[in-house]
Amino acid sequence: MGKRKKTQGFSMGQRLKWLRTDLGMTQREVADSLNIPVTTYSNYENDNRFPNPEAMELLCEHYRCSENFLLGYEASNPGDRIRSVRMSGGLTQAQLAQRAGVSMDVVGRAEMCDERICAESIRKIAKGLGVTEDYLLCRTTSPDLVAVKVGTPVPGRGTDTNKAVISDDDIKFALFGGASVTDAEFEEVKQFARFIAQKHAATPPAGESDRKDPAGE
Structure with missing residues (x-):
């Protein structure tokens, strides 16, 4: 087995917070769902405490993501890769769905690696994220096209949430x-x-x- 590669950027706590807010849930709601004290979950998000293996499994199950994604390792499946690029670009599922011309349900199922997602939907999601289809499907480690960011002022264009901005x-x-x-x-x-x-x-x-x-x- 090859050595897992850490990606730059977000800590585990930041990833947990992003996943939670993406679902529109409060810390207490997530803690209640996991049957753990809210202070414990809060410590996870603040990077003050690291979840034990049992808690890690519960977190992954709750957020429908892999342990690799939470730990910041390079995505090893299409769902984590879509989620990672979306997170880097500051896109919600709704924003990505609108940009890609698909439903939020399709984006959600793609991030859960639903095998029923058709190739055309993957192509649309890749285009919406500004990366190649091969990159999303983990066939290559190079995105070829840069990730998109929204809400950034562009000289002479103002703030446009529908056009790619390169940072x-x-x-x-x-x-x-x-x-x-x-x-x-x-x-x-x-x-x-x-x-x-x-x-x-x-x-x-x-x-x-x-x-x-x-x-x-």
Whole structure:
């Protein structure tokens, strides 16, 4: 068995809070559902306490997710991958459903790895998340397209919740697949990209330099 790879970003407590608010539940409601004290659950979300194996199993069952997802390991199934990309993009199930042109039920069943989800729905969800179908199905570790973010002001466009906004974190994820990269290293990448862009802009299209100026003939 290969070594599991940790992803960057969210702690287990943050993931639990996101899952809970995604369901519209309070901490007490979740604690009552799990039959544990609300203070215990609160400690989980605040990263002050780590659940024992029995509690971890209850949490995974309640949220219909894998232990790998809660612990922040790289997604190993399509449901966790959809959930991870959606979380990174700050999308609720309703927002993803609207963006992808599917129902919330389809998104929910996809995240639970329901085998009845058709290929067309997966394609729509992948498009809505701004990643490839192969990435969602765990056939590749590269998303190829960056994750989408909503509600971010865009110069000259205001806040648009229906169009993709690319952040530095998105670019880092697309380029490095979650691997650790320093700000200095990332700045070098951006400088190189600017150099290539400037070089491309200064280079005439193929054959353009060979054309004669009619006025000079």
